[in-house]
Amino acid sequence: MSARAELLLGFRFGVFFFALGVIPNPIDIRFRKVRGLSSTVKTQPIQEGGQNLYTQHVPVGIEHGNLILERGMVIGSPLNLEFNAAMSLFSFSPSNVLVTLFNEASIPVAAWLFMKAYPVRWSTSDLDAEQKELLIDTLELAYGGLQIVRV
Numbered sequence: 001m002s003a004r005a006e007l008l009l010g011f012r013f014g015v016f017f018f019a020l021g022v023i024p025n026p027i028d029i030r031f032r033k034v035r036g037l038s039s040t041v042k043t044q045p046i047q048e049g050g051q052n053l054y055t056q057h058v059p060v061g062i063e064h065g066n067l068i069l070e071r072g073m074v075i076g077s078p079l080n081l082e083f084n085a086a087m088s089l090f091s092f093s094p095s096n097v098l099v100t101l102f103n104e105a106s107i108p109v110a111a112w113l114f115m116k117a118y119p120v121r122w123s124t125s126d127l128d129a130e131q132k133e134l135l136i137d138t139l140e141l142a143y144g145g146l147q148i149v150r151v
Contacts, residue, residue, distance in 0.1 A: 012102040015069060017095050028079040034099055035068040037112050039146055066140050067114050073135040083139060086119040094118045109151050116144035
């Protein structure tokens with residue numbers, strides 16, 4: 001029996017918000033698009049005395065972009081209430097967010113855990129009387145840390 005690498009498709013995924021240890025209703029796990037699954041090592045250049053041909057770069061920290069989620073506008077969503085509290089009342093309840101990738105058999109094969117995530121931007125697509133397009137909400141979250149899990 002030979003082992004073979006499986007190439008994964010990026011359209012079977014779920015987004016799970018763990019606010020107060022509770023998973024939200026099924027409406028709040030379905031998103032059209034997820035962006036921001038990345039980390040970058042920040043470096044600082046250091047010049048060596050007498051060395052003019054190159055500069056050393058040393059790692060100084062990890063930088064994360066924001067997690068950006070897109071979905072059709074949903075009415076009656078608990079997640080909307082959380083974003084509304086942040087944007088209208090400046091009241092934040094950070095939660096952990098797990099983005100999970102599934103294979104064709106619905107088995108988790110990879111995940112990204114965003115720790116202490118909180119809303120920083122909420123926008124809705126333009127209203128246009130000449131277009132019959134789905135109204136899209138874009139939810140953007142900052143977070144304290146990222147853990148990548150490969151199964």
